[in-house]
Amino acid sequence: MPTPAQHHRVSPGSRVDLGAIDPARTPGLSGDGDAERARAEGELREHTQRIAAMQERLYAEGSRAMLVVLQGMDCSGKDGVIRHVFGPVNPQGCRVVSFKRPSDEELSHDFLWRVHARVPRRGEIGVFNRSHYEDVLIVRVHGTIDDREARSRIDRIARFEEHLAASGTTVLKFFLHISKGEQRSRLLDRLREPDKRWKWNDGDLAERKSWDRYMRAYEDAIAGTSLAHAPWHVIPADKKWYRNWAVASIVREALDAMDPKPPRMDLDPDSVRIE
Amino acid sequence: MPTPAQHHRVSPGSRVDLGAIDPARTPGLSGDGDAERARAEGELREHTQRIAAMQERLYAEGSRAMLVVLQGMDCSGKDGVIRHVFGPVNPQGCRVVSFKRPSDEELSHDFLWRVHARVPRRGEIGVFNRSHYEDVLIVRVHGTIDDREARSRIDRIARFEEHLAASGTTVLKFFLHISKGEQRSRLLDRLREPDKRWKWNDGDLAERKSWDRYMRAYEDAIAGTSLAHAPWHVIPADKKWYRNWAVASIVREALDAMDPKPPRMDLDPDSVRIE
Numbered sequence: 384m385p386t387p388a389q390h391h392r393v394s395p396g397s398r399v400d401l402g403a404i405d406p407a408r409t410p411g412l413s414g415d416g417d418a419e420r421a422r423a424e425g426e427l428r429e430h431t432q433r434i435a436a437m438q439e440r441l442y443a444e445g446s447r448a449m450l451v452v453l454q455g456m457d458c459s460g461k462d463g464v465i466r467h468v469f470g471p472v473n474p475q476g477c478r479v480v481s482f483k484r485p486s487d488e489e490l491s492h493d494f495l496w497r498v499h500a501r502v503p504r505r506g507e508i509g510v511f512n513r514s515h516y517e518d519v520l521i522v523r524v525h526g527t528i529d530d531r532e533a534r535s536r537i538d539r540i541a542r543f544e545e546h547l548a549a550s551g552t553t554v555l556k557f558f559l560h561i562s563k564g565e566q567r568s569r570l571l572d573r574l575r576e577p578d579k580r581w582k583w584n585d586g587d588l589a590e591r592k593s594w595d596r597y598m599r600a601y602e603d604a605i606a607g608t609s610l611a612h613a614p615w616h617v618i619p620a621d622k623k624w625y626r627n628w629a630v631a632s633i634v635r636e637a638l639d640a641m642d643p644k645p646p647r648m649d650l651d652p653d654s655v656r657i658e
Numbered sequence: 659m660p661t662p663a664q665h666h667r668v669s670p671g672s673r674v675d676l677g678a679i680d681p682a683r684t685p686g687l688s689g690d691g692d693a694e695r696a697r698a699e700g701e702l703r704e705h706t707q708r709i710a711a712m713q714e715r716l717y718a719e720g721s722r723a724m725l726v727v728l729q730g731m732d733c734s735g736k737d738g739v740i741r742h743v744f745g746p747v748n749p750q751g752c753r754v755v756s757f758k759r760p761s762d763e764e765l766s767h768d769f770l771w772r773v774h775a776r777v778p779r780r781g782e783i784g785v786f787n788r789s790h791y792e793d794v795l796i797v798r799v800h801g802t803i804d805d806r807e808a809r810s811r812i813d814r815i816a817r818f819e820e821h822l823a824a825s826g827t828t829v830l831k832f833f834l835h836i837s838k839g840e841q842r843s844r845l846l847d848r849l850r851e852p853d854k855r856w857k858w859n860d861g862d863l864a865e866r867k868s869w870d871r872y873m874r875a876y877e878d879a880i881a882g883t884s885l886a887h888a889p890w891h892v893i894p895a896d897k898k899w900y901r902n903w904a905v906a907s908i909v910r911e912a913l914d915a916m917d918p919k920p921p922r923m924d925l926d927p928d929s930v931r932i933e
Contacts, residue, residue, distance in 0.1 A: 491720075492825075493826070495774070496777065500774065500775045502768070542817040
């Protein structure tokens, strides 16, 4: 049976048609709705415990890092993934960075500058809530950059991520794929539920109007940056429990493949005298 | 008559033989020693005034930057170039960064991390006193990295500098080329002159023993990173006045070619009412 990574990973050189991927799919799980969900939630706990344990080994090893990039339309569940998948990891070993509208300081540099400054240290798992990909998405959809500049930036992102990978950072990228209908329902929740209302932003409605252009911009970005060492995953995200389970499964699988090992101590403990 | 840039610039794809370049040459100047020197010192003043004026325009334009990378053996004159060529530039618009032995924090990231964090903002001239090139020089000479890793890093440096260039930063690199005999004489000065003795470092003598290996490492680095948009210049540096004149000439020429222009004001000042 294929692993979640095999289900959702975008092959290098290929192009995804987001319109052809049902955001409500749940591949890799089976059974009726309730049984699937119960199994996903149980396995999520196992996965997150394993992720936390492997991050400790990564830290002890001290030579490699992992960078998880979360992208998706508003309400697609980036915050939810951070809470459910990375919440259980030791916060000293897991650095979450949310990229907002760039500051004047940031805009006065090239677009990768602020991103490079915040990549995880060796031993850490870094999680980007939005990322350098916004620099080929929102600015492209709004016409701040043209197609030519977008292509140039996409190439440069690929080279940058190759550099990170060559420097020992495993890069995993996730596009949380929700339907326009599911976004509507979650936006309505934000309006109606007082403890979610703080997330409301009139701008979100404006971005929603550009939905199709965002999908094309995502397809281009994903096609140009699906690298063997920095793969994209398109995660069906209409069902939150599936989304969390799938991301956790893929992160766990990647950490298992890295197989970090604490360094061998050549010191003989018996030789140490504490006086 | 060729410009200093044409004299000293390394063509993309070519390889320099440092042993074949006399560090005491003074191409582009003529006359006997004293007349040459007087002319160089006079023109240096003109060049630095022009550099300072052009940096102001670069700042007003606010869309591009210049990065000057200074490399060379110990005593080759990196500090001297900073004082004589960039001293006259407005310090608000000129950011000098000296890269020392990396900190634990820096070592816990990829080798380009600390460098990227310190590149000049748009509008600035940034000067690197040593740089990311140390990561393919000293560590290679000492065997901390092998040839394969050095080649990988050299490629990644080239990609990184292409990214900076594509982002609007003109990158100029200078190898200050001194002879082993001239280094000996300057090291003796350090020992003998009390106000220079603070620069003495026993480690310098150790590096001097690896002179030939450094030259090979420099030749490889220069061959792999001589890019049209981030060229290397091999500056004969046994004569300090020639070194300063040549670097200033090349920086001035590059700024003139950039031709920065303050943005046009579309605002009609008469339309503004201050009440």
